[in-house]
Amino acid sequence: MTVSSATVLPPLPVALRERAASLLPQFRDDLRRLVEIDSGSGSADGVDAVGDWCAERLSLLGFDVERIPTPVVAGSGYGGVVVGRKRGRGSRRVLLFAHLDTVFADGTAQARPYREQGGRALGPGVSDDKGGVLAALYAARLLDESGFTDVAELVIALTPDEEVGSPASGPILAAIASGMDAALCLECARENGDLVTARKGVADVRIRIEGRAAHAGVEPHRGRNAAVEAAHLLLDLQGLNGAREGLTVNIGVVSAGERANVVPARAELFGEVRAATLADLDWALASIEERAARPAVDGVSSHVDRMAVCPPLEPEVTAWLFAAAAAVGRQLGVTVAGAATGGVSDANFVAATGVPVLDGLGPIGGDDHSETEWLDLESVPSRLALLAGLVIRVATG
Template sequence: MLGDIERLVVTESPSADLAAVAHSAGVVAALGRAHLGADPELIVLDGRTHLRWRLGSGPRRVLLLAHHDTVWPLGTLAAHPFEVREGVLRGPGCFDMKTGLVMAFHALAVLAAPDRTDGVTLLVTGDEELGSPSSRELIETEARGCAAALVLEASADGGALKTERKGVSRYEVTVHGRAAHAGLEPERGVNATVETAHQILAVAGLADAAAGTTVVPTVLAAGTTTNTVPAQGRFAVDVRVRDAAEQDRVDTAVRALRPVLEGAAVEVTGGPNRPPLQRTSSALLYRRAQHRATGLGIGPLSAAAVGGASDGNFTAGIGTPTLDGLGAVGGGAHADHEHVLTAEIPRRTALLAALIHDLTEGSNR
């Protein structure tokens, strides 16, 4: 398994580099062929390469969901090479989420017999780190009708499974004012910087800590020169919510923004990007995983609610029971200290295999 992980990690695959992602898809396809004995379907959408293995001929029952793109630019390996030392594996994308992808291949290979994988689909996308712009419809289509979606994203702290993820909305608010000379006749202008400040405060006020809702103005720009009343300003907004009602509340409020200064105008683009993965969607699968972990002697498991989103938000959003965080145990996603604890890899792979077998057997445990 370490050799397979190395093979994927040294194949750099930044999401925005279409050629790199296509090359990575070829490496993933070869690795999957070696373990599953079958070629995937290569699905190219908007230039981004995704892979799909549909095992067996029966109705789709279980969706395994992974991605092979990363946030790391080409050349990162020079400063952060793949290495395994003292039980810790390092390298760009090892934790998020190339180890989880390797675990999926090995779990399916362990099950081996066709009747134990019949109805299982493994979908590996190539644009998750961008928000899955081309693959969302593909993911939702594959998830419909399945009894479960198992997401191979890395675990939460301490190896906890992710039983709840916040939904995500993203907006850009553009403020239109009127330019004028800042020294000679500022009164003839409509100051977009001042209007933008009003709007930022209004947006930030939509947060609700008690409900777990965060509304964070992020990237900001306004004006052109230091002696000109700014004619335009814009800022981005990141919203995270625990439930659909909160996502709707914030969306309605952001779209209802109105200018404070006479002569200014406010334009809002964007909206909900990922629905919440609520605990009700993961509860039954989490109990199944706990039962299997106990039987394997690798329990007890723990659960976590996290603010970050994944493609599991999409599967939960269409009503498919979803359990996330089944991949690597470690830490440092998107950071220089990204790492995986090697001792946990076989244990978590065994749990994944047992859970797939449980679901394809139709057990009610």
């Protein structure tokens, strides 16, 4: 991606879209290049290869680029974080962030390479989130070519492990986001073009149940059946679904016992809780712990471990940015609507720092994490203009 200093554009959304449309062939070529690099979360080399490519482009755009290594977490290593910083003469700092990793194993890019069909690009990670990564770079290019400098600092952060919950990069991204005036997350827009104005929070829970083993034929009365308690507990937790609006509890893994002729002394439940508000998430976790402390089977005890807690992205956090995006959309003749989703992104972690966040600002895409994942190429010019225009509106108030 080469940068031309000969083209000077006024920072108006319609003009930005016209320029973005002229860049679409280059965008498609760059998208093909990124999609054809395997960069599953566990492939540090692949993630860093995508990061190398992006770092080079950021440097060409005049950004000061930093590569931040990530720590090994629970025995797993990940690629590094790429951060580009570019200072201007304004008073507001804006963060664009996306992720370099995908959910696909090494070899997927070769087995299912990038292709285009019916106005769509298809391939592993094409919309989640390689289209979003490119949206950040091309929006920065549009702003550079327009001569727009009325931002104190434009920061682009690209992370390596979002698809596995950002265990290594989460604290790094939070530190980068600290003190920003606004943060724009470049997950793809919903299939109908909606931005993401709310995401549920999620907490993983593991419940360890301890009973007492006994011979199931000779003296079953001496046993304290952990599996029976697990069954009672599972059904009680299932009853929490819908107790608060949007609250879901799913016990996805159940294990107990080792032999059919032994009363099981141990059982384990592993699941997740999702809620639209932090208050509801806290209430659900407290309810689980309270129930676990009241066993249905005498002589059995349970212990609840909160494995990981990701706070929700609540509508109050996104409201003014969504209003600004809608205003830019009106200039473009594009209807901007918002949607809530149960899925989690790095926007949840950034919102937890207190920075206003808006999500779903990548191009329109769908069928993420599947063999039919797609990105709408026709949406790219408008979405790039919307993103660049939103940066201008946020920076200038």
